[in-house]
Amino acid sequence: MFDADVAADRVTAFLDDQLEKTGADAYVVGVSGGLDSALAIALAVRAVGADDVVGVLLPDDPSIEENVADARELCSDLGVEWREASIAPLVEAARETYPADFDKLTVGNLRARVRMCLLYAEANERGGLVVGPSNKSEYQLGYFTKFGDGAADVRPFADIYKTELYELARHTGLDEKFVEKAPSAELWEGQTDEGELGASYETIDAILKALLEEGRSVAETAAATATPVGEVERFAAMHRESQHKRELPPYPDVPR
Known part of the structure; x- marks a missing residue:
């Protein structure tokens, strides 16, 4: 039986311990405006404090502006420093430079890997660790981009199923709007997790x-x-x- 109170304590203790154990200076969290990344940055702040957490917003053309706005607002509410940059020019430059006609899935994976590069660039600058917010459902199905959103230094939710994250989010007081959103990696227009998974x-x-x-x-x-x-x-x-x-x-x- 999943116990949200126990899970919250375990995740925060884990994040606190990993930052101390590795000697890193901060956590870097890619914030999309979706549930998983919102909960990840909220619990990271709870674990180590806002001064040791950096939010990174990396929208592209398929990104829904409402989600980007929610990500900005969340970072501001949590009191964390955050950076924002569109990855569209980088993705387009890769498509124009490389001599191949990428299909939709390849471009989606490219977006995820471009984000990974920038998250790790930020982590390099900060002496930080990248937080991977993938949940157990995604992790066990391989529903992530290898060396893209699957690349991380810590995975606090890798043993927590998606439906359990809803419970955890409500338990921790995360705004209900994050729980109610249709899960999506926004790798292409109209993409949703459940639609793609069937x-x-x-x-x-x-x-x-x-x-x-x-x-x-x-x-x-x-x-x-x-x-x-x-x-x-x-x-x-x-x-x-x-x-x-x-x-x-x-x-x-x-x-x-």
């Missing part, structure tokens, strides 16, 4: 908990969650096939 997070989390936490088979999970077997197998395959995203790059042992 199921609600309530369904996805129930499937993942049955498969990963309870060790049920695909057939058992389908019966327990009242989900078609083919749908369960699709998510089980996403988990299996994205294992490389959750590991360091492999290398061969060389005998000596």
Whole structure:
């Protein structure tokens, strides 16, 4: 049973401990105006104080202005220093310079990796650590860009499912507008997480908990969650096939 009070304490203690243990000077958080990044920066401030947290806003053409405005307002309310820059010129320069016709998914991944570069540039300047706000649902499905939004120094929510983040957000007093938004990485116009994944997070989390936490088979999970077997197998395959995203790059042992 998920306990939001315990989770809040664990996350804040973890963030406090990691900053001290590594000797870093600050946390750098990319703030999109969505739930996960809003909760990440709020808990980082709770853990180490506003002076040791930097917000970075990196919108592009698909970004919804309301989300950008919410990100600005949140940073101001939390009292953190924040920077904002459109990544559109960088993404466009890459598309114009490289001799290939990128499809929609490739451009979306490019946007995520451009953001990663700038977050780490900020971290370099600050002697800081990049906070990755990906939740357990995304992490276990590989629903993130490798070396893009999947690149981080700490992942405070990697063991917290998306539906549990809603509980955690309400418990910590985060503005309800962040909870009510349709989850989206805004990698292209009209993109939403649940639309792309083809199921609600309530369904996805129930499937993942049955498969990963309870060790049920695909057939058992389908019966327990009242989900078609083919749908369960699709998510089980996403988990299996994205294992490389959750590991360091492999290398061969060389005998000596």
